Amino acid sequence: MWSNETxxxxxxxxxxxxxxxxxxxxxxAIAVAFARSPTTLAHTAWxxxxxxxxxxxxxxxxxxxxxxxxxxxxxxPDSPVGKLREQIGAIRALWRTWQTGQRLDVRGTYYRLALMxxxxxxxxxxxxxxxxxxxxxxxxxxxxxxxxADGFCVHPLHTPHYLRSVVLPAIETGLRRSGRDRSRIxxxxxxxxxxxxxxxxxVRSRIAxxxxxxxxxxxxxxxGWGEVAERLSAxxxxxxxxxxxxxxxxxxxxxxxxxxxxxxxPEALRERYAGLVDRFAxxxxxxxxxxxxxxxxxxxxxxxx
Numbered sequence: 001m002w003s004n005e006t007x008x009x010x011x012x013x014x015x016x017x018x019x020x021x022x023x024x025x026x027x028x029a030i031a032v033a034f035a036r037s038p039t040t041l042a043h044t045a046w047x048x049x050x051x052x053x054x055x056x057x058x059x060x061x062x063x064x065x066x067x068x069x070x071x072x073x074x075x076x077p078d079s080p081v082g083k084l085r086e087q088i089g090a091i092r093a094l095w096r097t098w099q100t101g102q103r104l105d106v107r108g109t110y111y112r113l114a115l116m117x118x119x120x121x122x123x124x125x126x127x128x129x130x131x132x133x134x135x136x137x138x139x140x141x142x143x144x145x146x147x148x149a150d151g152f153c154v155h156p157l158h159t160p161h162y163l164r165s166v167v168l169p170a171i172e173t174g175l176r177r178s179g180r181d182r183s184r185i186x187x188x189x190x191x192x193x194x195x196x197x198x199x200x201x202x203v204r205s206r207i208a209x210x211x212x213x214x215x216x217x218x219x220x221x222x223x224g225w226g227e228v229a230e231r232l233s234a235x236x237x238x239x240x241x242x243x244x245x246x247x248x249x250x251x252x253x254x255x256x257x258x259x260x261x262x263x264x265x266p267e268a269l270r271e272r273y274a275g276l277v278d279r280f281a282x283x284x285x286x287x288x289x290x291x292x293x294x295x296x297x298x299x300x301x302x303x304x305x
Contacts, residue, residue, distance in 0.1 A: 002029035002059070002281050011044050018052035027057030029153050029190070029281065030135045034062060034083065035072040038090035038111055045091070045130050046098065046122055054127025058091075059153055060084065061135035064215055081140040083110045088132055088148055097121070099128040133188065137216050139170040146174020151186040156283045157210040158189065159255045162219050163276050189277040192257035193265060193284060195294055201245065203257045206283070208244035212236035225252060262293040266301030 001017060001024060003010045010028040017026040026048075033041070041058065048056040062068075062084055065076040077083040086108040097104045097116050106113035133151035136142055137158075145152035152171060154163065168187075175182060192207070194200040211220055212232035220229040228247055235244050253259070258268045273280060282298070284291065 001026050001286070003027075004029055005031050011048065014048045014056060015051065018048070018055065023055075025055045025057060026052065027059050027131075027133065029059040029133070029188070030061035031059065032063045032068070032072065033060040033087055034068045034074055034077070034080075038087050038106075038113065039094060041087075042091045042094040043122070046095065046125065049127055049130045050125040054129075057131045057133060057151070059133040059135060059151075060088070061153070062141065064213060077110060081144050084134065084141070085144055085148060086110050088134075091132070095128055095130065099124045131186075133186070138218055139166060142167050142170035143174040143177075146171040146176075146180070146185060147178045148174075149185060151188055154187065154189040154277065155210070155216070156190040156192055157207065157216055157219050157256065159219070159223065160272055160276060161255075162222055163189075165222060166218070168276065186279060187277045188279045188281060189273060190283050191269065191273075191280050193282050193294070194257055194259050195262050195265065195291075199284075200253070200257075200259065203283075204245045204248045204253055207248045207252065207256050208232055209236075209241075211248070212244065223252075223255060228252070262291075262297045265294060266297055 001013075003013045003026070005028070010031045014026045017024060031041070041060070045056060045058045062080045063072075068074050068076050087110070090106045090108070090111045090113055093104060093106050093113065094116070096102045098121055104113055104116040131150035132148075133153050134141055134145040134149040135153035135155065136145065137155045142152060152167075154167060158167070171185065171187070172182070175185065192203045194203045210216055211225075211229050212235065214233055217226060217229045217233075220226055228249075232244055232247055235241075235247075258265060258272065260268055269280060282294075284294075286295075
């Protein structure tokens with residue numbers, strides 16, 4: 001189960017998940033990395049890993065400049081990829097210190113960490129190898145995931161063509177740089193799925209919202225929709241949100257979203273993502289009693305009890 005950072009804290013649900021389940025894994029997809037210090041992230045992940053018996057996954061994303069600066073009040077780095085690389089290294093250095101007693105000594109461009117007195121050291125845990133996933137859209141973060149991460153979270157604004165042409169080659173480049181093979185990283189895709197008219201319109205609005213972000217424009221440009229992205233960005237700057245979904249054509253909708261009746265969705269997922277990703281997460285809130293036909297079809301098709 002994945003929790004995102006939109007209207008609520010992404011970590012707190014993990015406490016309930018681990019208290020009331022024995023096998024379910026839980027992760028953040030994503031927590032905003034640049035809104036937090038490496039030490040804060042390391043402590044939270046360490047506690048959740050201990051509470052869950054090793055079932056927690058730390059998923060991090062950079063967000064975009066406007067949100068980091070104007071929603072979180074934090075500075076935007078000169079090199080987002082460089083800062084995230086350093087932040088991940090610092091988190092793992094803290095974990096090594098707590099697990100092995102190794103002296104803390106992080107000296108980088110963005111972080112300098114050299115103090116960990118016993119009073120603040122939580123000490124070793126049974127499952128210290130906490131997976132770190134990185135989320136991204138463009139080549140830089142995909143390469144970084146290949147180099148240093150245990151997983152890559154594919155943004156829902158993607159197409160199979162974009163995965164083959166941009167994301168997967170970048171991950172492979174990162175893997176080669178670090179001397180790792182493909183088995184060392186899990187690729188997780190967040191997937192738009194719509195099985196009824198209200199969901200179709202919801203997905204259309206989500207596509208419009210994401211496509212208005214300038215840094216996500218390469219996804220649309222690959223398909224020849226760069227002009228649409230520019231118009232969406234202009235409307236977003238003017239906060240004309242209600243006008244944006246109408247710019248998302250049916251062709252765009254089919255490219256980004258799986259459409260169909262619930263029983264047909266599993267096969268459509270297999271056809272679209274075979275050989276491209278290891279796991280997928282429906283871009284749908286899991287609400288008890290809702291979308292029962294779809295969740296049942298997915299559970300039966302992909303082996304869940």
